[in-house]
Amino acid sequence: MSQKKQKQSYTEEFRREAVRRADQKGNTNASVAGELGISAQQIYNWRRQFNRLTDKQFSSINxxxxxxxxxxxxxxxxxxxxxxxxxxxxxxxxxxxxAKNQE
Known part of the structure; x- marks a missing residue:
């Protein structure tokens, strides 16, 4: 019988810190992911999500x-x-x- 792997949830602070550390000079997504025990792809996904949120936080009208x-x-x-x-x-x-009917 196979066991389902429980999905780990991380706080927004943890995710932002992981992305920030991966963006620092000398670090890579893989190196930070290895330190934190997560996949490098997860850091890519978080970065994309944060960039998407930032793009939609402001809109321009006229x-x-x-x-x-x-x-x-x-x-x-x-x-x-x-x-x-x-x-x-x-x-x-x-x-x-x-008014017309009163006349």
């Missing part, structure tokens, strides 16, 4: 830099503005209709 949290709020506010404009147009039409 030349202005926004954090991701700001972008989410901006999206919500744009939707709210669109909803209010639609409601305003409906109310204008309803007011015109009732």
């Amino acid at each position: 030349g202005v830099q926004f954090k991701t949290t700001d972008s989410a709020e901006l999206k919500r506010l744009k939707q709210e503005l669109a909803d209010l404009k639609e409601e305003n147009e409906f109310l204008k039409k309803a007011a015109a209709y009732f």
